Amino acid sequence: MSTIDLQVEGMSCGSCVKHVTQALQPLPGVRGVEVDLPSGRVRVSGELAQGSxxxxxxxxxxxxTAKLATDAAISTGTSQPKASGCHGGVTGACGCR
Incomplete structure (x- = not known):
């Protein structure tokens, strides 16, 4: 089993976590999806022969928007502070607001 760490931009609420998980879970070989909302980090585990x-x-x-996570991106935390309300008043990819 292998893992791939991704840095995902645009997640800022529980609904985003659900949508990201639902987008990844059905893919061939995916066994687990762990989303860390504050850091924007997503860890995918399974038989990921096709890579990222x-x-x-x-x-x-x-x-x-997603890319492979690097240790620098993870340790510095690329999440940005939110303005008032989910997504700072802008409709997010999750469809909230």
């Missing part, structure tokens, strides 16, 4: 491309494509199709 299908994961990134699924997240793009779901309306999120």
């Amino acid at each position: 491309a299908p994961l990134l494509r699924a997240l793009t199709d779901a309306g999120y």
Whole structure:
């Protein structure tokens, strides 16, 4: 079993976590999806023989910007402070607001 860590932009609420999980879970070989909302980090585990491309494509199709996570991005925390309300008053990829 292998893991791929992704940095996902545009997640800021519980509904986003659900949408990201639902976008990744059905992909072939995916066994687990762990989303850390504050850091924007998503860890996908399973038999991921096709690498990160299908994961990134699924997240793009779901309306999120994603890339492979690096230790620097994870340790500095790329999440930005939110303005008042979910997504700072802007409709997010999750469809809330």
